[in-house]
Amino acid sequence: MVWNRKIAYINLTTGKVKTKEISKSLRKQFLGGRGLNMYHLYHNLKAGIDPLGPENLLLIGSGLLTGIPALGAGRCDIAAKSPLTGAVGDSNIGGFFAPELRFAGFDHLMITGKAEKPSYVWINDGEVSIHDATHLWGKDTFETQDQIRSDHNDEQIKSLVIGKAGENLVRYANVRTGMKNAAGRTGMGCVMGSKNLKAVATRGTMDVEFAYPDKLLDYCSEMNNQITSSRWARAQSKWGTLIIYSNTNTTGLIRTRNFQLNLLEDGENLEPEVMDEYTIGMSGCYGCSVHCRHRYVLKEGPYAPIFGEGPEYTSLGAFGTMVDCKKMETILIGNHLVNKYGIDTLEVGGIIAWIMELNEKGLLSEKMTDGLNLEWGNEEVVFELIKRISMREGDLGNILADGFLPAIAKIGKESEYYAMQIKGMSNLHSDERPTPSLALGIATSTRGADHLRSRPAIDLYGLPEELLEEIYGAPMSSDYTSYKGKSRMVWWQELLYAVTDSIGICKFQTVFCAVNAPKFEEFSKLIEYTSALKISKPELMEIGERIVTTERMFNNREGFSRKDDKLPERFFKEPTPLGLPIIKGKKIEKEKFNSLIDEYYSLHKWDNNGVPSEETLQRLGIENKQS
Amino acid sequence: MQKFLFINPENCSGCRICETVCSLHHEKVCNPTYARIQVIKWESSGLYIPIVCQQCEDPICETVCPMGAVFKDETTGAILIDYDLCVGCKLCVTHCPFGGVMISKNGKITKCDLCDGDPLCVKNCEPKALQFIEGTAINFHKRRVAAQRFSELMQKLLTAT
């Protein structure tokens, strides 16, 4: 049964490994993946530790449903205290690693300490060992994976690896697997680097037993049909997340030149159709019938030949709209570079756009620019900065490698206004000024500005209010510029995503962008067919609450509170200059927004300062651990 | 008319759903290692090729079997193994050029049985890299693809001149 999957405690300082069963009662409270990782983080870390010290934990977890042939059930959750924000560090990665880990007998890894020299962890059919990685140090993320495969003479090995950015302790270095999958956010690759851990590699041939295999098989087909019959998934199958651009760059929900405009003029070269020229096919993660990623080839130019996967909409913003570059090739090269160096595309894009705006505003001294021409649209300088930041080359590269907050401290207080960050983490290139629900999501997300914690993307569809009420359980406005009922939307999505990340399926295959996608009800059945556990919809929602409230407790203990659930000042001061009539001229209204936060806290049963009440902790069975 | 399991690797997304449904159906567990179909990947060049028994017209596995244990199911077209006759010598495993016959966990010889005429991998392959179609349809498909390439070439030539 899925129950016999273990947790391995790996101490890199002592080289000791212990393995243990995962208790069923914990499973019932936190499921797996992100949920269990958050439990472990909250209970095993002391408050105030240095995220780059040996005492930080690196938690790796597959989901409760990992391995089923549906809904992209190959997601892996990686957590630690974030070296970027000092808050919860947590990032989710697709591909094929998590199922392989399960086939190798494990669901969770808790890695502590620091290895004396570069090392990698090897997990193979029930055995865990620590190996020398001196020969891997310095290799990029592609080479590292190849080398591990050839060292063990097994092409089927799946690895989580870091590149140069992780080795150089760039605070937003990511963890990578395959050609493009990345646990991008909150600097989990930096934590690996700080532990001298180059990779975690695994290969497994053990059975994963599910409770009702025949029922599960039928139901998985049904689930795949349900998701692939949605319009969103059909579009995504062909265009990937790039399809979002066709919408946002017509409506005005996109950021260009950092945060100056909300449409990209002459941006037709970034339309998804342009990818046809480079695409050789699509590619999917484990158990995914949506296959949202392009496999592309770039045959010409100084960086060619490149074979790559992606790019995501995120990279289109990072190396396109936000820096005013208008060629698909720029995006493809940028995508390749960040994947190779192992650095978060969203964070590095946000930082580069910021520095370009500071340069334009004259807030950057000559010396600070390090001889670079930081003009908008200069693609060469974008590539150069990706490299300098990843390698910590030069003063500018080195300063920016530490992330927004330390960089603001060095560059000067005035630069803060232009930094589109929350809790020290960069926001996606979406413009949330016209959409209070989306704005509330990024302000309150436990891991800093982020669209994958609670974004109610379907708010943008203007669905009938009866349907919204049916989904979210209370009346709310179908107008996406309205504040009415939007706190509930965000709260509900936050619980849904917490559960999604804990059962290990892809967010694109639940109610994120597709309305009729599987959600709590379907998850209940999948959980029963795989594990025989009966968990109802209200119980699943309560698990979601438990996970989010645990994260909240962790953050509060680190000094975060309501004061940090905020938006960049520009959201309140500068109205959107362009876009559809309903979008143009919009900014967030402070008072209304504050009430949204009040409502959101009270839905979570947290107090006015965002602190969970004793009653809430008791109801959810969370211990109040203050140290 | 007899149907064939037709593989079109160009459409394969590498999702491994075929492997998983195969093992769940036949072994009642999730374990791609013991799936009858397997997707071979060259990750760094983006090449994914599903490999499964081709249910040959003139099966080598049948030819080499000293016990005459390999036979064809006339309704489904699947090449099957008669376990009453099979002694487990593994000659079929050695000689099949596709790795079509395999050794299961308990040491038994196993192979794709086309799920009694309704292959689950095909049913669950969204991009239609796997299809279960009649021979005539395959011929037509192949010619169509060839014709398309030909027409693209012609167009290039025409625009070049």
Ligand code: SF4
């Ligand atoms: S939709 Fe995309 S990200 Fe999600 S599982 Fe499929 S390929 Fe992976």
Ligand code: SF4
């Ligand atoms: S199910 Fe289809 S697309 Fe997925 S790996 Fe198998 S053959 Fe390829």
Ligand code: SF4
């Ligand atoms: S097992 Fe091999 S030789 Fe036998 S029918 Fe299948 S592909 Fe042909």
